[in-house]
Amino acid sequence: AVSFDPLVYRQDFPILQREVHPGRPLVYFDNAATTQRPRQVIQTIVEMYEKHYANVHRGIHTLADETTELYEEARRRVCRFINARSEEEIIFTSGATASINLVARAWGDANIRPGDEILVTEMEHHSNLVPWFQLAERRGATVRFIPINDQGELVLDNLDTLLTERTKIVAVTVVSNVLGTINPVESIIRAAHSVGAKVLVDGAQSVPHLVTDVQKMDADFLAFSGHKMLGPSGIGVLYGKREILEAMPPFMGGGSMIREVRLDGFVPGDLPYRFEAGTPPIVGAIGLAAAIDYLERIGLERIAVHENQLTVKLHAALAEMPRVRVFGPAPDKKGGIVSFVVDGIHAHDVAQLLDSVGVAVRAGHHCAMPLHKRLGVVATARASFYFYNTLNEIDQLVEGLERAQRIFKKRSERR
């Protein structure tokens, strides 16, 4: 086995040193919602405000030049991280949601006609559903769904019939934020391209954990968020193939996105600025670059192996527990996300009782209501990992669940 010691990295995370209740150190298992930040990222943010800060691309003064250089260097780092062909294909947004909405508006409004079809999957996050519903409504198009099976995997047997000459875009996540399922996006992209459809890949849950290569994948668009990969909140990325972005009209208008403005109109600017109207998330982008540096120093391959060990351990422990149901495929087919229900205890009570022993998990529909409907539950509890989690923390989660079951058993006996 690859040796990986999360304790080495935990020291870099001030928040992981705190207690959430007296004598209860934080066990942070809500990484699919957002991760924590290491000192290196926090320090980069502090230094930006203390030493370099000015607006980008505008001033002819030293601070503006320094900030612009750091901002553009951040773009180059993101470009390399996902293996894009050129940094002109990297657009900074406020997050994955903003990236997807940008495509649905700018590409969608220009390319979707009445009767066209948009293909998504049953396991998408609301961020990768609602913008397509809105687009379909604006343009008179139809949204169709790739179904999932009871193991929480996409059913691709009928992909040929779902993909037709009417299909203009397919929007699919690499990793489900509820089930953890890793989808075969490369083969979906190949099939979509064979009918001339574009593909938007939601990388919110994959880019932080798995090596992403947009050229190998051949995605037309990729959306992800900085805050789920050690970066600041309020920064996200839209990757798009240059020729597609070049043909897309700008979405938001304002400063920086133009070449020329006259009283009778405007000429949009070049890529990527055409899609970055207004003052961009400057410190966010530079903080994201620091986060990428940190992740690259560890190595995403090692991170994935460690997260898989955590997942294997939790799956095994939950399988031993009575009245616990886990959703999604086996650990070898998924990322570090484990959603479950404890029969007789609402997911919110599970999360609350776990919190009382210091364990942070999420409960609810996790912004995937259609998926929960398909699973036949209104809410699940979700533990999601990152490289700084330890195998001992899994024991704390399991002990917390056993305690929750004891408490509820006593309550029901008293009734």
Ligand code: PMP
């Ligand atoms: N897609 C998936 C799969 C997600 O898990 C999330 C975040 N929960 C998003 C999109 C949206 O990301 P953000 O809220 O950062 O825009």
